[in-house]
Amino acid sequence: MSRIGIFIYGIVCYLVFLAVFLYGVGFIGGFLTPTSLDGILLSSLGEALTVDLGLLGVFAVQHSGMARPGFKEWWKRVVPEAAERSTYVLLSLLVLAALFIYWEPIGGVVWNLAPGAARDVVIGLYVFGWLLLLYTTFLIDHFDLFGLKQIWRRLNEKSYRAPVFRTPSLYKLVRHPLYIGWLTIVWAAPTMTVAHPIFAIATTAYILIAIRFEERDLVSAFGNVYVDYRARTSMLLPRLWPRR
16 A cells, blocks of 8 residues: 555544444434434344344454454554554444444333433433543544554654553553543443443453453563553552552
8 A cells, every 4th residue: 555545544444433433422322323222122132132242242352352462463464554553443443333233222221310410410421431531542642542643654754653651641540541431431321221231241341351461461562661550550440549
């Protein structure tokens, strides 16, 4: 691919991210999207569970598997290095979009908050989760995370510079504020049917497992710098007092 071709490809991948991101807000929250996480059961319970768990499993394997350093090194033999991150983002988004489209609602109301203060608070937490998620991507370099920095430097015939280890803002309090955003999103539901806790529990389990793999890669990349950071900083819940 030419420099301009890679640049256009990366921009298209980022536009796909914006579209899937906005659709996800509606899908999980039940706002203005053709498909929704919550809804009535349209098929048999066994079929719905099989489809939903299968979609979640495919996303977990693809998203985590392609993020491993060993796979990345092999993948760069297939796609240009400058387009590697954009391709990873695109494939993750396509799998996520398939989950949104083919998800099978299960019905059955776990809770449904009546209009009022409690419902407004939960909706506020839901919106806060998405804002926190987006904010933390900028703390760790949003443009590198979604491949834009790579394609821009390739367009200008500059070599790629890998991010250095930093602990800005929220990363001084917890090691994974981005995942706090995700956990808030999946659990802050004003209306929750049976499918919603399945989605939330599976997402929570995936996050806890993914953190282990991610931190192993970070230790390999940054050595004792990350080991020391991990020792003094909690994973998801801020400590009320510093560790000695």
